[in-house]
Amino acid sequence: MSVRQPSTSRSTAVIARRLARAAPLATALLITSLVGCNPGVADSEDSKPAATASISASASGTVSAAPGAPAGGNDLSLAQAIAKIPEGTEERTGYERDSFHLWVDADKDGCDTRKEVLLAEAVKAPEQGARCALTGGEWLSYYDEVTVDAATKLDIDHVVPLAEAWDSGASKWNADRRERYANDLDADRSLVAVTARTNRQKADRDPAEWLPPAASAQCTYGADWVGVKLRWKLTADTKERTALEKLAKNCSDTVVKYDVAP
Numbered sequence: 001m002s003v004r005q006p007s008t009s010r011s012t013a014v015i016a017r018r019l020a021r022a023a024p025l026a027t028a029l030l031i032t033s034l035v036g037c038n039p040g041v042a043d044s045e046d047s048k049p050a051a052t053a054s055i056s057a058s059a060s061g062t063v064s065a066a067p068g069a070p071a072g073g074n075d076l077s078l079a080q081a082i083a084k085i086p087e088g089t090e091e092r093t094g095y096e097r098d099s100f101h102l103w104v105d106a107d108k109d110g111c112d113t114r115k116e117v118l119l120a121e122a123v124k125a126p127e128q129g130a131r132c133a134l135t136g137g138e139w140l141s142y143y144d145e146v147t148v149d150a151a152t153k154l155d156i157d158h159v160v161p162l163a164e165a166w167d168s169g170a171s172k173w174n175a176d177r178r179e180r181y182a183n184d185l186d187a188d189r190s191l192v193a194v195t196a197r198t199n200r201q202k203a204d205r206d207p208a209e210w211l212p213p214a215a216s217a218q219c220t221y222g223a224d225w226v227g228v229k230l231r232w233k234l235t236a237d238t239k240e241r242t243a244l245e246k247l248a249k250n251c252s253d254t255v256v257k258y259d260v261a262p
Helices: 012-028 078-084 113-121 162-167 175-182 196-202 215-231 238-249
Strands: 139-141 146-148 154-158 191-195
Touching: 078 215, 078 238, 113 154, 113 191, 139 191, 154 196, 162 175, 191 196, 215 238
Parallel strands: none
Antiparallel strands: 139 146, 154 191
16 A cells, blocks of 8 residues: 655644544544534525534533544633634625635645645545545544545535635635635644535535534534634624534533634
């Protein structure tokens, strides 16, 4: 089996964190009792149909972060992090998906952003052929706790969708910054490999309208969402903030870790 070695131009710490996330999630499939978060679903907007997410909680009401939730010494609680997101109103005018250049091979090693994420998040490493063609391998989609054995069955999800980013600040960016957002490999929470089904169910919905179907993933997803918003200095509208705050009440052990994008 040919296993790709990480490019020296990409942070080895990021790769280590991605792999650290994959292993605990795989272990989580063996746990028979998982606790979840309250999704706090709000009314949908016309362009974003509402979706509900199933939830579960322990008898005591205590909720744990999903395996792989961001952690660290001086990290913010989810509630504290939400409070740091600037207020804003969403504006979709002028949005085109092509405004964000996908997928690029920034380090010129033959593997574009999609392949880089797949290689970094594989629970079982795939074989790598010419032009970074991937065969075999195994992944765990944390949104729905589904194990996937083929890269073609996975989508690379922008945790904060491109349209949502546009609505909340990216419309004012230049093309270079939008490209860097769309291919953000410098933060391990910005892009995730998930089943195509859950990615397409999510579409461009924010947490007021969609949360991962796996209850154990919802606190982690909230932390990922907030971390991306803070990293890229994006705003949150009233319904989004309300849903996140409701989620945070049942995710007291979840912390948010992020670095501001240059």
